[in-house]
Amino acid sequence: MLGPDTAAYLIVAAFLFTTGALGVLIRRSPLIVLLSLEIMLNGANLALIAFSRHFANGDGQIFALAVMAVAASEVVVGLGLIVAMARKRLDLDVDKLSTLRG
Amino acid sequence: MILASAGNVLVWIVWVAAAFACLGSGVAVISFSNPFYSALALIGNLGSLAVLYLLLSAEFVAAAQVLVYAGAVMVMFLFVIAYLGGKADAPWTGQLPVQTIAAIVASGALLVEIVVVIAGQADGHLSKAADITDAFGSPSQIGQLFLTDQLLAFELISVVLLVAAVGGVILGSHSREGSSAKGDDARA
Numbered sequence: 001m002l003g004p005d006t007a008a009y010l011i012v013a014a015f016l017f018t019t020g021a022l023g024v025l026i027r028r029s030p031l032i033v034l035l036s037l038e039i040m041l042n043g044a045n046l047a048l049i050a051f052s053r054h055f056a057n058g059d060g061q062i063f064a065l066a067v068m069a070v071a072a073s074e075v076v077v078g079l080g081l082i083v084a085m086a087r088k089r090l091d092l093d094v095d096k097l098s099t100l101r102g
Numbered sequence: 103m104i105l106a107s108a109g110n111v112l113v114w115i116v117w118v119a120a121a122f123a124c125l126g127s128g129v130a131v132i133s134f135s136n137p138f139y140s141a142l143a144l145i146g147n148l149g150s151l152a153v154l155y156l157l158l159s160a161e162f163v164a165a166a167q168v169l170v171y172a173g174a175v176m177v178m179f180l181f182v183i184a185y186l187g188g189k190a191d192a193p194w195t196g197q198l199p200v201q202t203i204a205a206i207v208a209s210g211a212l213l214v215e216i217v218v219v220i221a222g223q224a225d226g227h228l229s230k231a232a233d234i235t236d237a238f239g240s241p242s243q244i245g246q247l248f249l250t251d252q253l254l255a256f257e258l259i260s261v262v263l264l265v266a267a268v269g270g271v272i273l274g275s276h277s278r279e280g281s282s283a284k285g286d287d288a289r290a
Contacts, residue, residue: 001231003113003157007224012121012154014216016128016147018209023132025205031137031183035144038175039128042151045163053158056232058243061163062252065244068170069259073266075175079182080273086186 001053009050016043028093030085034078041071117157123150141179148172160239 016039023036045064052060086092123146130143148171155164220228237243248256 002110003117005224005229006231007220007228008117008121009154009158010220010228011217012124014213014220015125017216018213019125019128019132021212022205022209025209026202027132029137031179031186032132032140035131035137035140035179038144038171039131039147042148042171046151046154049155049158049160049163052160053234053238054228054231056234056238058238058247059252061160061239061244062247062255064160064163065166066255066259068166069263072170072175073262075178076266076270077273079178080270083182083185084273092186 006050006054010047013043013047013050016040016046019043028095030078030082030092030094030097033094034075034082037074037078038071041067113157116153120150120153120157123147124154137183138180141176141183144179145172145176148176158239159234162239162241162244 020036020038020040020043023039024033027033027036045067048060048064048067052058052064082092085097090097127143127147127150131140131147134140134143148167152164152167152172155161155167
């Protein structure tokens with residue numbers, strides 16, 4: 001395999017995952033929390049594809065495509081919730097959204 | 103031999119550029135206060151990840167990443183941010199709340215944990231990648247896997263997408279009903 005070892009790709013994936021986790025934990029805007037969630041999913045995807053290449057087994061790529069589909073669904077539902085919150089004139093701040101009643 | 107080593111150097115250069123672009127834009131996503139700039143940085147992140155997928159000979163996944171993620175999903179994000187006005191977070195007040203410090207410590211611990219595990223295996227199981235044929239990661243191979251071994255996963259993905267589409271429609275139409283009912287009340 002040309003270029004760096006699988007371990008180098010996994011380190012990049014680990015950095016991406018923890019960057020996303022940090023964003024989810026410290027940001028208050030639900031839009032940026034969703035964007036950070038996308039970074040976490042992409043870090044997991046990179047690890048899946050690196051292992052798929054390492055073991056020359058295509059199942060990891062299938063799993064990565066499944067993660068992509070789940071991420072698209074999650075964005076649809078998440079953005080729908082954010083738009084519904086904005087229509088009810090709620091604050092777009094995850095620290096203030098502490099009850100289930102609107 | 104010389105050709106192979108020149109190719110190796112080229113792959114290394116592309117890898118370093120893509121990896122740093124990926125990490126830099128990832129940090130940019132969580133540090134911009136305006137969600138619009140964060141979404142643009144995430145598009146850069148997804149593009150450089152597609153380059154890394156190409157280096158791992160996952161051509162079909164790289165194409166799907168650009169089309170589905172950087173194309174469709176991010177356009178939806180940008181529409182919603184434009185609709186909501188892209189309000190920025192309140193500016194930083196200069197002091198770190200306990201929650202932020204705990205978050206930084208937790209994610210730093212997570213990173214150290216993963217890196218230690220990977221470094222422990224770097225010379226063992228992770229040192230020699232298996233050989234692959236040219237067909238690895240091609241659309242035909244992915245399609246064959248989806249319609250034979252992974253047929254159940256394929257069908258489950260279609261159900262998940264259907265449920266998400268129905269959920270999106272219900273979330274959108276419910277809030278419209280609420281606001282029109284309020285409008286009727288105001289008129290009456």
